[in-house]
Amino acid sequence: MTAKQVGRKACPLQLTPVAIVIGLMLPLANAHAQTSAATLPAVTVTGTQDAAIKVDHAPSSKFTAPLIETPKTVTVITQEVMQQTAVTNLADALRSTPGITFGAGEGGNPVGDRPFMRGSDAQSSIFVDGLRDIAAGSREVFNLESVEVIKGSDSAYAGRAGAGGSINLSTKAPRNENFIAGSVGLGTDNYKRTTVDGNWSDGQGIAARLNVMAHDADVPGRNGPDNTRWGIAPSVTFGLDTPTRVTLQYYHLQSNDTPDGGVPYDLPATLPTTGELTIKPTFGGNRDNWYGLKDRDFRKEKTDTGTLTVEHDLSATHKFRNTLRYSHSTQDYVWTQPDDSHANVANGNVWRRFNSRYSTIQTLANQSEVTGATTGYGIKHRYAFGLELSREEVKNDSYALAAGAFATEYARVSGIRTGAGCAAALYGICTSLSNPNGNDAWQGTLARNNNPAEFTNNTASLYGFDTIELAPAWLLNVGVRADKYRSKQLTAIATSGATAGTRSRYDRDDTLFNYQLGLVYKLAPNGNVYASVGSSSTPGNSSLGQGQEGQSIASDVLQLLKPEKTRSYEIGTKWELFEKQLSLTGALFRNDTTNARITNPDNTVSMAGSKQVDGIELGFAGRITKAWDVFGGYTYMDSEQKDLGKQADGRDRAGTGLAFPNTPKHSYSLWTSYHFTPKFTAGVGIYGQSEVVGNYAYSGNALIKRAIGGYTRFDAMASYAYSRNVTLQLNVSNLFDKTYYGSTYTTHYATLANGRSAVLSANVKF
Template sequence: MIRRRLISAITTGATLAGGSALAQPAQQAMTDEIVVTGRYQADKLSTPQHALPLVDTPQSVTVIADDMMAEQGRRTLRDAMRNITGVSFQAGEGNPPGGSDAFNVRGFSARDDIFVDGIRDPGNYFRDPFYAERIEVTKGPASAFAGRGNVGGTVNIVTRQPQMKNRIGGEVGVGTASFYRGTADINQVVNADAGIAVRLTAMAHSAGEPGRDHVENKRWALAPSVGFGLDGDTKIILSYLHLRQDDRPDAGLPNGRNFSLGGSGFEGRVAPVDRSNFYGYATDYRDVETNTVTARIEHNFSDSLSIGNITRYARVHNDQIISSPRFVGTVTSLGPNTQAVGNRKPRNQVDQLFINQTNLTATFDTGAIKHTLVVGGEYVDESNENRRRLDANGPATSLFNPVLQSAAPIAYNGTRARTDVESAALYVFDTIELTEQWNIVAGLRHDWVKTRARGFDDVGTLPNFAIDYTIKDSEWSGNAGLVFKPTTNSSLYVAYGTSFEPGSGAEVVQLAGGNNNPPVTGANFFVEPETSQAWEAGAKVELMDGALQLSTALFQIMRDNARTPGVNPGDPAVVLDGAQRVRGLEVQAVGRVTARWNLFAGYTHLDGKVTRSNRPFEVGQRLDGAPAHSASVWTSYAVTDDLLVGGGMQYTSRRNSNVRASATADFVIVTPSYTVFDAFAEYQLTDRVSLRANVYNIGNETYFYSFASGQSIPAASRSGTLTLSFEM
């Protein structure tokens, strides 16, 4: 995609004007033109509940802009999320499956907290941002905005919509490790008078994984959309996504989690083997089909009153066998004779989602006070069903010199595990502009959630597997923020938010086929929701007349009723007597430093730990996936009108993967820290064609981007791509 844009600058180097039109006031002298890329910076969030500009929004927010994703060579949601500090990735095992985006934000799982255009998206697939305009990440508890979950943060993918402008664009790329990728973005005005336009975005991708043996990633997608009345008071947009994935998945290298390794020096570490080692099988596969239909209707009654409705149906079918590496037998040390085996974890799961959300937005004054009021409601019906095949080990191989071999098929064992979550919510938000210096943002939401967990014995051989449990939860959530503006381009704020997490998630209800136990026990299912509260205080300022935004925040998230085993007489098996706490600092700089220099930089410190648990070994331990330090920098510089160069760095300190304990020992499984550097150069061949070269992991660092208790997955080794972009 061509991101070059002409702006005017004063020869003395005066600062640029802010806002969407980056130009100096007309009365100032303009003498020369320079070419720069987009700003990386967004003005505000896309959801109606967030009415203020980002500089005045009382919450930590990071937006990954389209220009930056293009410079980095967008491929997956995970690629974009690597820019977000305070985020770590889970490798996934059987539950949740290794076929979905799974990550932690500020130490808490956000696998089910992914949204597309402001409403919930099923979590069981890897997302490709080929059709994304930008990605918005809001930090901290946000159930008032988004319902259940949303403890550490929420991810919202804003998609490309039809526009009243003809356009044809795309990219074609090749690279190391058999990388081939093509994308297209076509927008066509059908009827200008009626405001009708169609848009088609498409993608085809095929690649290995640099530095990893036998891993394959193939996918293609189509995302057509049509808009009616785009320039009028009533606007209708219909969109569809079809995505197919056909991979040989990667479960990485085994972690030394066996208690028999205690005292060997290998306990709690990733096995010291070559990072290219693959412990899966030639017969491993991941076949995912995603279909999503969305209808959006918006009507403006006047300049101060509007209503919007969005309806979505989504179906994701994930059929896979992914082999998690394990040591063979009782190992007390690791040597040339140690063997490994792939613990094959099948999944044949269908996730379905129906959601309908309506928002009424009104702006009005009460005396000298201005209000932006959003009143809305939401209905969600979501189901997840897995036709179970039990986990099974494949053939053994050498730990240090594995060979690729086939494994026998795994048959359906006649059982199904299913969850159904039905929820309804009502909410109200008011953005109150008291004066030019003081704002209040407040929101209140009530959710009614009914969760049903079932186990089906279709062949009549496992009657104990058949269960049918239902629980109903009713929860209030709230967010409030007070904003003080010392100047028109800065703000200070304090904010408070809550969230709740019912027992319907993958961490509670086991849909996978590890054994023939029921998907959940009554003692584990009939538990009140976990709740969390957070405080945040921060400051934001726009410099360079709005072109550069700096922000910082101090925050604390408390979960005072975390799940933990019951230990007192009369306790059920699971009680809400645990506690977890995250304290942290976040700093961010996003935007344009000079007319030619763009910057995206962030740092997060997390002090996340278990403060109370009925398992004594957990107390004082760091939360899984909560690095103490993480930093990210991406920058670009227009050397000439036609040459753009840049690159970035990402640092993440060591992370806990899991705390393991037995009756006689416990130890922490740790994924080590890493620093990785990337770079790119882009040359404008013509006004409509550019060529970009990207080099990733310049230092060929061995590091692990995602992990679980049993395994850690190496990130790509040094690699490169060459991409031709065009726009007409």
């Protein structure tokens, strides 16, 4: 199979989902219109003025108190915030809260949602309705009610990993009401998007909900990449408003993109050997420059998830909930990394190195939980106890060039470090830095190796949380979790050397204990101060090859090391103002890892490193007046890699004493909207961060730092309620067409953020 055959998109795949959505939307709307007149009163559209920016309770039942009484930094990004800002994917939604940056991937570290929180990679700490979603990839928002962001070490809540925090996606579920909502959007860069959200209730305890989405758009400000995807999420609940409720949910998301491999770092022909040099990315004088190959590059992802949830009210104050889920995901890509280390950028050329991956992820998980409240000996308790069982299976494979003249030429170019050699390469293996051609012919043949590495995790977890009211003004929050963690890895079959034809197996067996402890003192009915401490554990193989954790360490070494431990300390205050319509939060925090994995001078690995992040986080969400909404915050992080081990020459490893990669000192976000009239609303967004370092390295005695610069970006929105059922909304992202970088990999390249774009949407609700 050639790269052309593997990666090329067919037009029907792009058009069919849109036709499906529109086809579904019209008859559903017609059917609802015929029945609603007889069964329902007139419905007024819920505009932004009535929807929630601030929420009082986190979606997760593990939080046994309202957010104002939770001694931890927790931000909930509501559906209303996502709708006003017109985000379509999880990465863009997360940018609305400060303190989250994004890393890039390649082959070994998969491409996809890779958030960094308080200095730690959280790519494998993303959850859906409380169950881990380890599959790498880019997530959609069409079926989300909210996004819950938990910051600080939180293995008590999330289990393994979670050194800097975790992210929980709360999905839409059937309700005891009837409505059909939808949106059709058209915009610059060939933007087309349609969504449908319908809910039907028979009034007798049965309700069904259907969410459908189709999306097709080019990447703003880039000449070549595009994103095409569609999804469907039906669900049905039996027994609504009765003591026993059963919900069945299915979720399917499928994408077929031309990926954006970013731009190379401006690596000079000769590196200095003394002093310090900061290297920034370059796009050859034109930010539209794309270094990929349309004839070769593709990225396909598919996710199928089925969930069965049973809830039973044991009493007026106690509830049992059981969630059973099976999911299967695939990620399949070949994309161009504009490598800065070969044949090289200083001479005006870029080597089109290809990165590839073919992974399948299967997860079977069951979570049983009891929540309730009671009073004993004059002390009030609000608690949650649970048992979680899961099995995760992953196979990671890749593509390779078939033998022949092309493969010989590709290997020759990959070994050349002079611009002349790259310029003379055939078949588009190299391209011009200033004038790349994405239509260059690709005459190689790519085929899957069919030799995957295999990963398996079996986890059994017990957890419990209790908010204890010691006195009217004093609350004690206690959480503990124990995970029995068993991991297995089978390497790919060796193809050369003494071990050719064999594969190695590594096993890991850990019992992880983690805790969360917090004390809250109520200064007033609407405000408090708190202090808390929490822990996290990151064992070997915790990401199953789906993230960075431990991937830079050899498998045989990783299996011998104890879990990396991180503790989080936080002192803060939370207030509700303006009749509890506005939430204000502030916290001082420290994340401290005292047994970080480091490489010793003899290349052995030990748990003797140290790293620390100190910071301040401010947040706000809600309504200042009846017409004025705000959401956002500011985060300051002072990070230091205290001990990264020694090199063979006795020097500290590069980066010792310096800031963490992907951890800016300053980051901030603000979304504010004002309802000038009952029909007209306008909003402005401001997002930014300071410099982000991708990597530190030595060149002789010189420190070489790859970094992307800081930025401030502005967005704008205006909406007009044309009628009680139709609202028109215009969003302009990156209003002033700011050129900046959204993420960086440790070496070789960085990704340009989107240029200016505009989208006009018609939002309807019946």
